[in-house]
Amino acid sequence: MKTKLFLLFLVVTMIAFGQIPSTISLKNVDEKMVSFSDYPTAKGFIVIFTCNHCPFAKLYPKRLNDLHEKYKELGVPLIAISSMDTISYEDDSYLKMIQKAKKEHYGFPYLYDPTQEVAKLFHAQKTPHAFVIWRNGDHFDIKYSGAIDDNGLHPNEVENPYLSMAVDELLQGKKVSIPETMTIGCQIYFRK
Amino acid sequence: MNIQKFLRKKRTPRIDGHLLLLILFSFGCAHSYAQKLPDWTDEIAVSKQGELDGQSIFITHYFATWCKPCMEELPVFDRLTKEHPTLVVKFVCLDLENTPKLCRSIHKLRLPGEVCYLAPTNEHITHISPTWDGTLPFTSIRFPGENTSIELSGKQTSQSLQQLLERHEN
Numbered sequence: 189m190k191t192k193l194f195l196l197f198l199v200v201t202m203i204a205f206g207q208i209p210s211t212i213s214l215k216n217v218d219e220k221m222v223s224f225s226d227y228p229t230a231k232g233f234i235v236i237f238t239c240n241h242c243p244f245a246k247l248y249p250k251r252l253n254d255l256h257e258k259y260k261e262l263g264v265p266l267i268a269i270s271s272m273d274t275i276s277y278e279d280d281s282y283l284k285m286i287q288k289a290k291k292e293h294y295g296f297p298y299l300y301d302p303t304q305e306v307a308k309l310f311h312a313q314k315t316p317h318a319f320v321i322w323r324n325g326d327h328f329d330i331k332y333s334g335a336i337d338d339n340g341l342h343p344n345e346v347e348n349p350y351l352s353m354a355v356d357e358l359l360q361g362k363k364v365s366i367p368e369t370m371t372i373g374c375q376i377y378f379r380k
Numbered sequence: 381m382n383i384q385k386f387l388r389k390k391r392t393p394r395i396d397g398h399l400l401l402l403i404l405f406s407f408g409c410a411h412s413y414a415q416k417l418p419d420w421t422d423e424i425a426v427s428k429q430g431e432l433d434g435q436s437i438f439i440t441h442y443f444a445t446w447c448k449p450c451m452e453e454l455p456v457f458d459r460l461t462k463e464h465p466t467l468v469v470k471f472v473c474l475d476l477e478n479t480p481k482l483c484r485s486i487h488k489l490r491l492p493g494e495v496c497y498l499a500p501t502n503e504h505i506t507h508i509s510p511t512w513d514g515t516l517p518f519t520s521i522r523f524p525g526e527n528t529s530i531e532l533s534g535k536q537t538s539q540s541l542q543q544l545l546e547r548h549e550n
Contacts, residue, residue, distance in 0.1 A: 243446040313513075370506070
């Protein structure tokens with residue numbers, strides 16, 4: 189009991205300081221569990237909260253694949269998570285996630301967060317909502333939270349690729365110059 | 381062909397043409413397949429409207445047809461405008477693209493106020509309100525004689541808006 193309480197205290201404290209435990213584990217679309225701890229050499233992760241139904245999320249699959257291809261080689265793979273309430277949005281069911289990942293040729297894990305606990309941990313609000321987390325000992329620190337870039341509609345007209353900018357700065361050992369931006373997309377409604 | 385027959389033949393299509401034009405103008409984008417929603421201008425912003433009139437309550441409501449809670453909330457404004465005669469509501473639609481199809485679906489909703497279009501970009505959202513985090517629906521209310529607007533993020537209930545209006549009216 190005491191150990192459980194201590195662990196709970198530890199997790200709550202970590203969350204309060206923007207820290208993400210590496211032990212988080214969710215089911216991927218291939219039915220296998222995926223955890224940050226499965227990537228011992230990763231410097232950090234690009235974590236995208238996304239979903240199937242949202243028109244804004246639908247604008248990004250190609251860009252997500254490109255980001256994953258580019259940054260996994262540099263030790264920063266991309267992981268997508270769907271935390272949508274599947275009761276309100278049938279299109280976001282686990283089965284539909286499998287179909288979506290196949291259709292969009294996702295080269296990265298697309299994880300199902302049925303309890304919405306991971307979204308709460310990150311304070312994810314919308315889809316898509318991007319995060320960059322960076323390894324710090326046995327956990328990860330949130331270094332960037334916000335939009336993927338500043339033009340969802342027209343990828344060729346993006347002026348500020350916020351997410352890539354943050355990852356590039358971190359890879360160069362610099363501080364992230366824009367650590368937070370506004371996200372536009374569909375609200376993640378948390379079940380009570 | 382005598383003159384009377386000729387005139388009858390010529391006149392009929394002209395009358396039909398006028399009628400058709402009249403119908404097109406009366407029903408807006410419901411029947412004109414090329415028409416789009418008018419674009420948002422600064423004049424729509426509730427802060428500007430508040431300066432024009434000393435009596436009306438101005439609501440600017442931002443929504444999108446892809447946003448489920450937005451669509452659930454829209455009927456609330458029908459009731460509010462019926463119960464509060466001094467209420468003026470303007471709707472700003474933030475769908476991904478301003479198409480004639482969007483215009484027709486908006487027309488079918490029969491919203492109790494003008495509807496315009498604004499592309500959902502970070503720049504536009506910050507321009508409308510620096511404190512708005514982009515959550516939809518978003519409602520901005522300006523009461524007469526007040527310098528600032530009340531901003532409500534997320535879906536509101538008929539009851540909460542009703543209470544807010546009554547509190548200011550009394």
